[in-house]
Amino acid sequence: MTTTENRPVAGTDPRTGQELPTGIVESTPDEVRATTAAALAVAPALAALDRTRRAGLLRSQADALESARGRIVEVADAETALGAARLNGELTRTAFQFRFFADVVDDGGFLEAAIDHAGPTPMGPRPDLRRMLVPIGPVAVFGASNFPLAFSVPGGDTASALAAGNPVVVKAHNSHPATAQLVHEVLTAALPAGALGLVFGREAGRQLVADPAIRAVGFTGSLSGGRALLDIIDARPDPVPFYGELSSLNALVVTEAAARERGAEIGAALVGSVTGSAGQLCTKPGLVLVPTGPAGDAVVDAAATALRAAEVVPLLNERIHHSYLADTEQLRSAPGVQTIATGRPTAAGFGVAPLLVGAAADAVPAEAFAEYFGPAVVVVRYAEPAELGSVIAQLPASLTATLHVGAGERVPDLVAALGRTAGRIVFDGFPTGVAVSWAQHHGGPWPATNSLHTSVGATAVRRFLRPLTWQDAPEHALPPELRDTPEPTLPRRVDGRLEPAVERS
């Protein structure tokens, strides 16, 4: 471990590639320890807040964000170049997300409260058993480069960990340190001390994951970065849950019927999904399966035309810029890969040209199955269903899979095969744009995520909760949610029967 005391943390302006001094320095080991200690100290008080107050706390976070909207968007745009429209939308989403989790807390169903009264069973007499989920303890959250708000300090991991009743310590992403610091200041004004900590620097992040006070880790980033954190967790005397969102190819399949019916429309819309936010989205479609022949040609031609016309913002930072250039160069020279179209290069800073390449289904090189973080997409042309099936069988697991079919077309085997590769299957649309809602799932088999849980939507809170059962407890020793009287307002499973919440008066 190298010494990192007081090393400066600078941002960069993606539009110029110039450094943006921030006055921020990397957190020292002592600072990291003090931050996790503060989180541990406040954990019991946070866990003991009743649901109404916890929901209020989440809504206050949304209000705080919105009250500083102008400043936050300005600072974030300077560090990310994502543009005011996108960043305003992201702030709206992030505030909505806090309010949504407040609704989830009010509802109470996430606690999975269950009561089995004492009684006889074929196994003999059963004691009174009452189960619900309780907060796991301090959670470490690693901000992502590509969402300075929605997957960073005020993002889904933070909101869901707070909703679950836990303190959070965020490791700021080096791509937007000033944004992280500003948002942290804005949020903590409305929180108990210790409830939301912030540390800077790579070593601080490693130390955080190894810290005994930390009970779970949420991470959105690269496969290699996730693996490195997982190694630290594996070396802990007490391995803690690691929730990584790591890599996603997001295959998209166009059937012959869909291509015939609306091939040009699909091709043009595909490019919007590939180039939005310069393709720096975890759900960007990276590999598109299109039939050979004239109907498929229309898809590809429309995509090429749209790509050449696309306006693309610069990439977020030097590392991403460098990787995109080097990796797409390798892709373009892989066996069997033809460059179909390149877009207009953005001039200065970390700007790049979007890229559309092609390959044949019977000879797809390994490079085509990799994720390219940026505005690149591979079209694979298939001549028949068997070829399509063979490519699908080679797909790495992803967050999403997308299927464009003809009107009334039924392809159950294709749906089943794609469902095995992904956590969300999109019909006749595009996978970018992830709604925050009750039925959302943003996850998938490894390497999409390493868990059976989501990082977006109501059930994201489940990652930061653990079950606890009370056996033969006197009423006063139970949490209010598990008492008989007064009957609490949340859904509960009583003696095996799910009972909806009693309506509030």
Added chain:
Amino acid sequence: MTTTENRPVAGTDPRTGQELPTGIVESTPDEVRATTAAALAVAPALAALDRTRRAGLLRSQADALESARGRIVEVADAETALGAARLNGELTRTAFQFRFFADVVDDGGFLEAAIDHAGPTPMGPRPDLRRMLVPIGPVAVFGASNFPLAFSVPGGDTASALAAGNPVVVKAHNSHPATAQLVHEVLTAALPAGALGLVFGREAGRQLVADPAIRAVGFTGSLSGGRALLDIIDARPDPVPFYGELSSLNALVVTEAAARERGAEIGAALVGSVTGSAGQLCTKPGLVLVPTGPAGDAVVDAAATALRAAEVVPLLNERIHHSYLADTEQLRSAPGVQTIATGRPTAAGFGVAPLLVGAAADAVPAEAFAEYFGPAVVVVRYAEPAELGSVIAQLPASLTATLHVGAGERVPDLVAALGRTAGRIVFDGFPTGVAVSWAQHHGGPWPATNSLHTSVGATAVRRFLRPLTWQDAPEHALPPELRDTPEPTLPRRVDGRLEPAVERS
């Protein structure tokens, strides 16, 4: 990797220590591969079974077990010496468990079905999103030595994985190979080919965990054994979930008031919980906190008397026997530890004497916080609440914590502190005896288990399921549980509102 082809797998008779030839040999690498391939091949068909059929399959497993009750108990008793009464009870429990999971499948709530209809949101228009849990794929299950039925071939991991819609491959425990083989024969007669595989031998187990077809691992056993499997998983290109139930101290606290009111009763009952099944239970109380002074003395005296009179079955195998002797010897000679009582040694085979030792709360050696698999218990005497709190703060996490209080006594801080160390908190009772029910939780922070999930009770199925969301899917492409018509009979969350199941006609 050493070659293990055709090495014989023998049981031992714990009553004599003599080998029991079985005719079973360790599985070869080819046999393991064939078993996982068969599991993978049948997985889609199992996943596609409707819930009524899946429940029927689970009930057929219960019937099959009961139809072979006499033979199974006889073979298991020869290999484990647990006795016919205990083994008949375990078989009843295991059959009950299959039927219970059939009820869980019929209920359908475990699928967490949720529907968000398309509509406007503050984030913009939302597509139609429908989420439910789907089977994860083939599950590897490691049988435990101490429950030849309830935590082995037909045990909770197998039943919950099958209930979730997955095939299972069991690695038989070397302590009861003939039981494993017999039960496997009995169960597979009522299952599709490949749905329940069985392999023998340590290398076969290691190969199983590394096999690409395996999507999750359930393990009940030692901390070192669990860690070894976790290392194999960490080395996979795709780490899969590992559900280990590894080690549990199960502290039990007696307050001064409880000791005064019923000290002798608590002491005597404690010994029943410590010596039943020769203490080879994951929930055996291993460390008991008793006040100093006459009331506490009554607890300890009654325990010593009961321990001297206890009838204890022999230990399960040579390894456990050896560890118990060596480890309790070390415990007895640890600084500050006094031997209070030893019971009657069982004469032949793997028999041992139960053991009660004591230590003072202000000087508890590390040895007292370890789990001793067998009929040993440590009493720690505390003089005041601060001493009690200090010992609780040192407790490793456990499956359970138990609290004996006086009539009407309220100790909220103690309940909170114990709740942080365990997955189940037992009031005025004993932690052994784990009911299979909706509100049960059998798990805890590491090293009790490494997960946020239970291995006993309804929610055990959650370990072997993953979420999948369908976006804008046509009705025919959805599973029946997520369709609008006909309205399926399961609870669903529709537009954020939990709706109980429509009653079956």
